[in-house]
Amino acid sequence: MLDFRKQFQEIIEQSYIPFNIDKTATSDVWSNIYKLVLPNIPEKLFRYRRIDDKGYTIESFKSKTISLCHAGMFPDKYDSYLYIDQDKIHKDLKNALKDALRITLSHITQKSPEIRTEKATKICYYRECGYTDEQIIDKILTDDYVDFCNNIGVAIKKQESRFRNPRNSAKIACFTESVQSKYMWDRYADGYKGFALEYDLRQCIFKYNSLGMNVNLFPVIYTDLRPDVTLDEGNIHTYEYFKQIGDKNWLNFLSSMISVNQLYWYRAYLYKDRKEYEHEHEWRMLYYNLEDENDYVAIPDVGCLKAIYYGPDISQKDKQELHRIAVEKGLKEYDVDLDAGSRRYDLRVTVIK
Incomplete structure (x- = not known):
């Protein structure tokens, strides 16, 4: 039975069901899991x-x-x-914010109609002041998101025992x-x-x-x-935050980069x-x-x-x-x-x- 439990650990940790996947693919993954579990x-x-x-x-x-x-x-x-590495999530979220802001700056340069006016106005102002794009990104992070980044530890502490x-x-x-x-x-x-x-x-x-x-x-x-569920919790935390601030472009960008594993809520x-x-x-x-x-x-x-x-x-x-x-x-x-x-x-x- 210990051999079976080891096999089960491997399949449950290696299987992946993105939260936005179609039901057919979901059924296939569950089928593979239960092909191992049911006979045992x-x-x-x-x-x-x-x-x-x-x-x-x-x-x-x-x-x-x-x-x-x-x-x-x-x-x-x-x-x-569960174990969550707060420092890694803090670092990854800041990187995600920077990547999203780079996308925003690119869209402003291309005069995309989907850019939010208040964000475009602030970035254009900084550009007129002579800031480089990386300087603009750092400034927006400091001005608009520093409190959120600094409070990640408190938020993640709550997540550790949420199950x-x-x-x-x-x-x-x-x-x-x-x-x-x-x-x-x-x-x-x-x-x-x-x-x-x-x-x-x-x-x-x-x-x-x-x-x-x-x-x-x-x-x-x-x-x-x-x-160590840092990756799962980091993806959830980052996705929920971008969903909360309501920027559709950023959310679409993140959805293409990260995904939440449905099996996490069972593992x-x-x-x-x-x-x-x-x-x-x-x-x-x-x-x-x-x-x-x-x-x-x-x-x-x-x-x-x-x-x-x-x-x-x-x-x-x-x-x-x-x-x-x-x-x-x-x-x-x-x-x-x-x-x-x-x-x-x-x-x-x-x-x-």
Whole structure:
């Protein structure tokens, strides 16, 4: 599976979907990604659940839904917190501004009718004063854009953690490949007092697509360093700025020079610290619904739920309630216990008949 995850990292990082590309090309890229992913989705993926005081996890199980949340709700502060080189973006944006101003000066020389009057008047005035074109560019940068350039650091600081808030971000549900992980039972199932659900998610993408829902399932990529997304964020930042100042010529020029990769909004959620989390063997369901800015959201499980596993220390009251729901759903049931008859540190799984 590690070999597959490495292959997935390569294809997801090398694939590129410009934001203004036609749907046919977009489909081709997604098709190539899922040609790798689909055959490698395990038959069984598990989700560990704690039993919360308000009963949300039991209600979700009962209502046949999968609950998801944005990355900022996860305890790992580095989850979806990306690395951005502010100095490079500052430098690149200044260069982009200079290039755009050179285009403007050229259009003024050619007496293009599309030049904005106020900009042409200022540049012609500087030329009459004897400034060279490069001097004019430096002066306009200093007079008109110095505040913006100086505030790039503040703007980028906000961008670094923007995938960790509910606005315009994906909602995430986490799954793992084993139901016998002591670490997972302890950390994510309330110290063995919770339960785990077994899903067969191999067909889930097709099922969600048929419902018109933007849901994807990917393996987590474990790395030693945070991904450097300076290029992606720099392109977004520069494009949005030129769009904001409303110069059509500059925007057209930039559109021919830079592009934003649509896959960036998926890759951003898929990297975790190898040292701390590789043993979790995590898969992530990403659900995009840009109209929903809540911390949590629930989507139908589309019939992918297959079984429930009861933790070693689950209370009899909770187990009986879950058992009633499992019987109604026709799910398989299992007990998870310590293997007292062996010297190994294993958990024993026993089917409940």
